[in-house]
Amino acid sequence: MGLEADTLEACLEDYFARSEQLKTRLWLRTGDVDGQDKAAGMLLQILPDGLGNNEQDFDHLAQLTETVKNEELFTLDAEEVLYRLYHQENVKVYEPKTVTFKCSCSRERSASAIVAIDRQEVQKMLEEMGNIKLHCDYCGADYEFDSVDISALYEQNGPASDAVH
Numbered sequence: 001m002g003l004e005a006d007t008l009e010a011c012l013e014d015y016f017a018r019s020e021q022l023k024t025r026l027w028l029r030t031g032d033v034d035g036q037d038k039a040a041g042m043l044l045q046i047l048p049d050g051l052g053n054n055e056q057d058f059d060h061l062a063q064l065t066e067t068v069k070n071e072e073l074f075t076l077d078a079e080e081v082l083y084r085l086y087h088q089e090n091v092k093v094y095e096p097k098t099v100t101f102k103c104s105c106s107r108e109r110s111a112s113a114i115v116a117i118d119r120q121e122v123q124k125m126l127e128e129m130g131n132i133k134l135h136c137d138y139c140g141a142d143y144e145f146d147s148v149d150i151s152a153l154y155e156q157n158g159p160a161s162d163a164v165h
């Protein structure tokens with residue numbers, strides 16, 4: 001994600017427009033209620049429905065969303081906010097889903113990335129660094145392979161990739 005815009009909202013909107021090709025608006029607010037710090041936000045997005053995007057509806061909904069007050073975002077539950085903003089519209093609320101963080105990285109995937117490299121290169125890296133460390137930039141996990149691990153990897157992957165004599 002680029003950081004070309006002045007606000008986090010604008011950067012994220014830009015990301016959705018460029019990467020996901022989805023028209024998106026974001027409202028992020030921070031403040032406090034009775035001395036307690038609060039942060040809340042709304043995301044408005046056109047989802048592809050195969051019928052083409054209705055820009056006019058989007059602009060209308062964006063105007064309505066513009067009227068949301070910080071206090072409403074901080075103190076009301078989501079359905080109440082939806083009702084206040086869009087009660088004249090046709091609103092459908094889906095069953096909420098719990099958000100969980102998942103990363104598709106694994107030690108196995110890291111291992112297959114290593115064996116895809118020329119074995120002599122891998123051997124050189126092992127000699128220089130003692131072991132090979134792969135870092136996942138997405139979730140922050142580290143996967144470390146020492147020379148024993150590496151030898152085992154190449155044995156599993158057959159003699160075709162065995163280039164060191």
Ligand SMILES: [Zn+2]
Pocket residue numbers: 103104105106136137138139140141
């Ligand atoms: Zn990861």
